[in-house]
Amino acid sequence: MGTVVDMPAPQTRERLVRAVNGFVMLGVAVVLVAGGVVLLATGDGSAGMLAGGVVAALAGIVLLGGLTPVAPGEARVVQLLGRYVGTLRTAGLQWVNPFTQRRKVSTRIRNHETGVAKVNEADGNPIEIAAVVVWQVADTAQAVFEVDDFVEFVAIQSETAVRHIANAYPYDNADTARLSLRDNADEITEKLSAEIATRVASAGVKIIESRITHLAYAPEIAQAMLRRQQAGAVVAARQRIVEGAVGMVEMALDRLARHEVVELDEERKATMVSNLLVVLVGDRDAQPVVNTGTLYQ
DSSP states (O other): OOOOOOOOOSSSSOOOOEEHHHHHHHHHHHHHHHHHHHHHSSSSHHHHHHHHHHHHHHHHHHTTTTTOOOOOOOEEEEETTTTEEEEOSOOOEOOOTTTTTEEEEEOOOOEEEEOOOOEEOOTSOOOEEEEEEEESSSOHHHHHHHHSOOOHHHHHHHHHHHOOOOOSSOSSSOOTOOOOOOTHHHHHHHHHHHHHHHHHHHEEEEEEEEEEEEEEEEEHHHHHHHHHHHHHHHHHHHHHHHHHHHHHHHHHHHHHHTTTTTTHHHHHHHHHHHHHHHHHHHOOOOOOOOOOOOTOO
């Protein structure tokens, strides 16, 4: 199989951001807002009281902007003025700098099923192939900053890897020393998973498993390939039948000689072998013929 493309090394790595318990900061914000409202409502109207109430209320509102709920199976990538600060992974209500941007990234396990692709396998025959890829975001920073759209990136790279694998191996092969798409599904899917993992590693994506879900000859050659497979099956079956028949003939001659049932010369042995092979190998029932004379008449 050809060399897999060498993807560039990622420039950003995920790190956890320090966060404060969100419920504590919620309480502080509520107290500030409530205190500011009380000062504005009950103050003596002086500039100091008005300014204090406004500042307290605004501070509480600003603190509320830092509250960040994080659901199980997701993370929040935090940026401050375009700079990556860190990633929130702890589920629950968290609080971070309210002036930061927080982008939601799902860390759940996902499935991607490739479309049925029509490609030429290693022997040049057109085939149809499709696969399902199970993947998960492992590094949220790489998923967000290394590629434009990591979901689309995984889809395109999976399609590319499926086509590359299909081009590298034959559909089937009588030579057992050579891998084939149909006869070595486990080995092929391992190679497919490894190639997809290499292609998407720079996007912070981990490949859990991949499986070929559809594999068939293209319609224009399907009938011809079916006839070839049927012919191969017939030849293999005939070979087994002949091997078994020869063994049975050898056993019959050996037992006849060992028990001295009848003494056969070479010509009679040849005739007996011929008759037995016709009976055992033929695909129709034998028609017995009673010989009232001798072998030589």
